[in-house]
Amino acid sequence: MTTVASERPVPRGLVAWAAATDHKRVGVLTGATALVLLLVNGSLALVMRSELAWPGTQVVGLKTYNELFTAHGSGMIYLVVTPLAMALGVYFVPLMVGAAEISGPRFALLGYWLYGCGAIAMYSGFLTQEGAARFGWTAFPPLSDSTNSPGLGSDLWLLGVSLAVTGMFVQSACILATIVRLRAPAMTMLRLPVFCWAMVVTTLMVLTTFPVLVVALVLLELDRQGVGVFTSPGGPAAYQHLFWFYGHPVVYVMFFPFVGALGEVIATFSRRRFFGYHAMVLSLLAFAALSMSVWAHHMFTTGQVTNQYFSLTSTLIAIPAGIEYFDLIGTMVGGSILYRTPMLFALGFLTLFLIGGLTGIMLASPPIDYHLHDSFFVVAHFHYTLFAGSMFAFFAAIYYWFPKVTGVFLREGLGKLHFLFLFVGTNLTFFPMFLLGEKGMPRRVGDYRGTDGFTGLNLISTIGAFVTAFAVGIFVWNVFVSLRRREPAGADPWGGQTLEWATTSPPPRHNFDALPPIRSFAPLLDLREGKA
Amino acid sequence: MSRPSVVFLIWGGLLMALALLLFAWTQSTLLNGLLVGAAVGTLVLALLALFARGPSRRFVPDVSLATVLTGVGIALAVAGVAVGTWLVLVGAGLTLVGLAAVARELRGA
Numbered sequence: 092m093t094t095v096a097s098e099r100p101v102p103r104g105l106v107a108w109a110a111a112t113d114h115k116r117v118g119v120l121t122g123a124t125a126l127v128l129l130l131v132n133g134s135l136a137l138v139m140r141s142e143l144a145w146p147g148t149q150v151v152g153l154k155t156y157n158e159l160f161t162a163h164g165s166g167m168i169y170l171v172v173t174p175l176a177m178a179l180g181v182y183f184v185p186l187m188v189g190a191a192e193i194s195g196p197r198f199a200l201l202g203y204w205l206y207g208c209g210a211i212a213m214y215s216g217f218l219t220q221e222g223a224a225r226f227g228w229t230a231f232p233p234l235s236d237s238t239n240s241p242g243l244g245s246d247l248w249l250l251g252v253s254l255a256v257t258g259m260f261v262q263s264a265c266i267l268a269t270i271v272r273l274r275a276p277a278m279t280m281l282r283l284p285v286f287c288w289a290m291v292v293t294t295l296m297v298l299t300t301f302p303v304l305v306v307a308l309v310l311l312e313l314d315r316q317g318v319g320v321f322t323s324p325g326g327p328a329a330y331q332h333l334f335w336f337y338g339h340p341v342v343y344v345m346f347f348p349f350v351g352a353l354g355e356v357i358a359t360f361s362r363r364r365f366f367g368y369h370a371m372v373l374s375l376l377a378f379a380a381l382s383m384s385v386w387a388h389h390m391f392t393t394g395q396v397t398n399q400y401f402s403l404t405s406t407l408i409a410i411p412a413g414i415e416y417f418d419l420i421g422t423m424v425g426g427s428i429l430y431r432t433p434m435l436f437a438l439g440f441l442t443l444f445l446i447g448g449l450t451g452i453m454l455a456s457p458p459i460d461y462h463l464h465d466s467f468f469v470v471a472h473f474h475y476t477l478f479a480g481s482m483f484a485f486f487a488a489i490y491y492w493f494p495k496v497t498g499v500f501l502r503e504g505l506g507k508l509h510f511l512f513l514f515v516g517t518n519l520t521f522f523p524m525f526l527l528g529e530k531g532m533p534r535r536v537g538d539y540r541g542t543d544g545f546t547g548l549n550l551i552s553t554i555g556a557f558v559t560a561f562a563v564g565i566f567v568w569n570v571f572v573s574l575r576r577r578e579p580a581g582a583d584p585w586g587g588q589t590l591e592w593a594t595t596s597p598p599p600r601h602n603f604d605a606l607p608p609i610r611s612f613a614p615l616l617d618l619r620e621g622k623a
Numbered sequence: 624m625s626r627p628s629v630v631f632l633i634w635g636g637l638l639m640a641l642a643l644l645l646f647a648w649t650q651s652t653l654l655n656g657l658l659v660g661a662a663v664g665t666l667v668l669a670l671l672a673l674f675a676r677g678p679s680r681r682f683v684p685d686v687s688l689a690t691v692l693t694g695v696g697i698a699l700a701v702a703g704v705a706v707g708t709w710l711v712l713v714g715a716g717l718t719l720v721g722l723a724a725v726a727r728e729l730r731g732a
Binding site: 102106107109110111112113190192196197200201203204205208209211212243246247249250251253254268270271272273279280281291292295298299300303312329332333336376377379380381383384386387396397399400404600 | 625626627629630631633634637638641642644645648649653654657658660661664665668672675676677678683684685686687688690691693694695697698699701702704705706725
């Protein structure tokens with residue numbers, strides 16, 4: 092059932108925001124909450140990096156360190172990057188398909204509240220007597236069972252993650268239903284913008300994998316209550332299969348939406364139509380399907396999986412990934428590129444994600460994985476994909492769409508400074524981790540010996556973390572300054588190509604007064620080129 | 624590819640093909656079940672998309688406190704599993720009140 096957006100004056104105040112059914116408000120709420128949690132989890136990372144700067148325990152004890160890396164890892168994945176992706180989808184998909192509303196606005200709001208309450212439950216473990224969960228974001232049994240990880244904090248973490256993941260599942264169902272049911276009449280599937288296609292494959296992965304994680308966590312909680320689910324000899328491996336069946340696709344759930352956003356940014360700032368649209372669509376579908384079949388490459392060293400199959404599918408992913416890279420770069424070729432802040436972040440993504448992607452192919456090879464498994468090399472790899480990749484693309488999207496959401500520009504000078512420090516800080520933080528891993532430093536340890544030869548690289552990494560934090564500080568300051576001293580942006584400040592730029596900034600409650608003709612995936616470009 | 628159901632069908636087909644390939648390597652019920660389950664789930668989505676109704680008009684209020692109440696109620700009930708039965712009961716009660724209020728909103732639409 093579709094809803095009719097109210098054309099009454101937009102209600103104001105805290106309650107009007109917290110209980111809003113307007114998809115734009117739900118999107119902003121979800122995104123803002125995730126950004127606040129980004130700062131929280133980033134701060135936890137700074138404490139961990141401070142501890143690792145030198146051998147010995149200076150800042151926190153080992154038990155607290157374990158709690159911190161659990162909160163940091165699970166917070167970033169369950170509460171920050173996935174929700175940021177969903178926030179973009181909830182806000183922009185209805186606009187980009189020419190809909191007046193999201194499908195199931197109450198469900199979208201419900202999704203936000205499940206996510207928010209899940210976050211509170213996860214962190215409330217720090218207030219309990221036994222402390223917060225400290226078994227890593229994966230919660231593998233038997234480490235996470237009630238014998239090895241007793242206490243209310245661990246239970247609250249498990250239930251909190253289940254709630255947050257369910258919230259994201261609900262929002263993702265709303266996004267997909269919007270694409271299925273509420274597209275403007277002329278908006279066929281092959282006229283969907285690249286970002287919407289990215290959201291189609293993302294939501295398909297969410298709908299098919301997130302329930303598996305919830306089931307795994309509920310079974311684990313039952314296990315902790317004494318039911319005995321994963322206590323048999325094959326139990327821990329079975330849990331790992333259930334977990335990674337969610338745990339690997341979620342990497343792409345945290346990737347595709349940002350690549351889709353990047354497609355819009357690069358096309359707009361290259362002043363060109365997106366290159367290889369159909370190839371991009373097919374590669375997204377193939378990429379997403381392959382990413383569902385690679386989960387057990389995380390388990391090569393368990394000896395419980397068929398390495399050949401999972402190595403083959405993991406390596407095959409390089410093909411659709413290469414096509415997507417080719418399309419993104421092809422869009423720039425021959426374009427008249429504007430080097431505004433969103434484009435700088437897009438170029439930063441293309442450079443840095445390549446490092447994350449290529450080291451992923453290395454880890455898809457079982458012999459190399461045996462050597463590097465559970466080392467800092469793996470930490471470097473996934474931070475190059477998730478931070479240097481997804482977060483750079485997210486910042487590109489933020490600088491690009493901020494004028495649409497708020498009606499004002501972010502400051503360009505501060506944006507460029509933010510990019511510069513983030514680029515330097517990211518590489519300073521994460522590149523030494525490759526070398527540390529290669530030298531044998533294991534992940535998830537709060538201390539090492541001075542004689543191990545890890546000190547110099549760890550110190551560089553810690554300095555890099557503080558440079559990164561400074562860069563994020565510039566971004567926060569930029570948002571504050573830009574909202575206080577407003578520089579109006581107008582409806583279409585960048586010369587955008589998709590429908591969200593055909594309405595006011597910010598858009599009205601009902602999104603559009605009228606839609607332009609839709610003849611392709613770039614209707615506004617068609618209009619400018621006289622093709623409409 | 625012009626209809627969502629076709630897109631879901633293609634994606635479900637790809638998953639099924641990958642599941643068949645996996646079956647050539649291992650007959651593990653869990654491993655094959657996960658991939659086949661996802662493929663079947665996608666095919667069900669394709670069916671749902673095929674029969675999905677187009678937009679229809681229904682008024683939705685700008686603010687829905689009933690939905691918030693439902694969400695908070697569910698969360699409290701779930702947290703109650705760890706904290707205690709009393710919280711499960713409080714959460715379940717709030718959820719019921721929230722759902723009743725949502726129903727009232729829908730009736731008034």
